[in-house]
Amino acid sequence: MQEATFLILTALAAGSQHGYGIIADVTRISDGRVRLRAGTLYAALDRLRLDGLISVDREEIVEHRLRRYYRLTSEGSRQLATEAARFRSNAAIAFARLGLPGEGTR
Amino acid sequence: MTDTTDLEREYRRWLRWYPQSFRREHEAELLGVLMAGAREGQRRPELMECLDLLRSALLMRLRPRVPRSNRSVVTAVKLLYLGAVVELAAAVTIVATTGDVRSAIVARNPGLTAGQWHAVVAGQLEPTVVAAGLAVGFWLWMAWSIGRGRRWTRIAFVPFFGLNTWSLLNGLAGGSAVYARPDLAIGMLLWLVELAAVTLIFPVKVAVSPSGARRITFGG
Numbered sequence: 001m002q003e004a005t006f007l008i009l010t011a012l013a014a015g016s017q018h019g020y021g022i023i024a025d026v027t028r029i030s031d032g033r034v035r036l037r038a039g040t041l042y043a044a045l046d047r048l049r050l051d052g053l054i055s056v057d058r059e060e061i062v063e064h065r066l067r068r069y070y071r072l073t074s075e076g077s078r079q080l081a082t083e084a085a086r087f088r089s090n091a092a093i094a095f096a097r098l099g100l101p102g103e104g105t106r
Numbered sequence: 107m108t109d110t111t112d113l114e115r116e117y118r119r120w121l122r123w124y125p126q127s128f129r130r131e132h133e134a135e136l137l138g139v140l141m142a143g144a145r146e147g148q149r150r151p152e153l154m155e156c157l158d159l160l161r162s163a164l165l166m167r168l169r170p171r172v173p174r175s176n177r178s179v180v181t182a183v184k185l186l187y188l189g190a191v192v193e194l195a196a197a198v199t200i201v202a203t204t205g206d207v208r209s210a211i212v213a214r215n216p217g218l219t220a221g222q223w224h225a226v227v228a229g230q231l232e233p234t235v236v237a238a239g240l241a242v243g244f245w246l247w248m249a250w251s252i253g254r255g256r257r258w259t260r261i262a263f264v265p266f267f268g269l270n271t272w273s274l275l276n277g278l279a280g281g282s283a284v285y286a287r288p289d290l291a292i293g294m295l296l297w298l299v300e301l302a303a304v305t306l307i308f309p310v311k312v313a314v315s316p317s318g319a320r321r322i323t324f325g326g
Contacts, residue, residue, distance in 0.1 A: 018139075039161065052173060
């Protein structure tokens, strides 16, 4: 799973969000390291919907503009958890070999 | 207000690169995200934004629209793209080994005249290269079409596979291996790629009913 995909799924893990909300959350989660552009985000959302990892939660009209909210599906939650566990396991091994204490989770 | 209108118009222009089906469903939403991320007073999209929209739009047009969980079709699409690459390599090999072919013919026919050689080039080698070029396009079209979920494309693949099988067998029977071994090797490689792709896009399912009767169905 690519990092951008992982971060998008993480952004949706706490609840449904609209496109701009996901972009802002991904920037926050990654400490500003990953700044998704709109085109990249929607290409990723399209792929994630096709793979059944996210679905549309609801739509709103705010200031005459359409906002579509996305949420994780159960399969999306499962794959995110699997990937997070893999990262945690790899990170633990890396910290152990470096002789460093593991960092806490954000 | 004018700045916003100008910017929105510019964004809409870039969104035209996206497939119609995507624009129908997502244009208003994507436009909202682009406008929400715009700077105060911004009148034109930034270069990197334009490149991102263009890249994403092309990606949406070209990439398979098959869930990754459907591994047989995803692999078949990759094989079909591989087929296009091998077909192109075959065309290049034919052109590159023209000298070898001539040497082989001369070894078997020491009296080969320039006119006879031109006849071989015009009657056999050139049509083969043209056919290989067309086949590259066909491979690419099949990969794209099957990736878009157009199942009927699979039917078009059957005569293509049949024709290439016949061509390979005919080449073997006619002694093409004697003329240029690389041509035969690449032809066989291509045929194996086709065989694998056919197997993947026409999966055979065997269902056993409670009574023990077996029912065979084709298609994924």
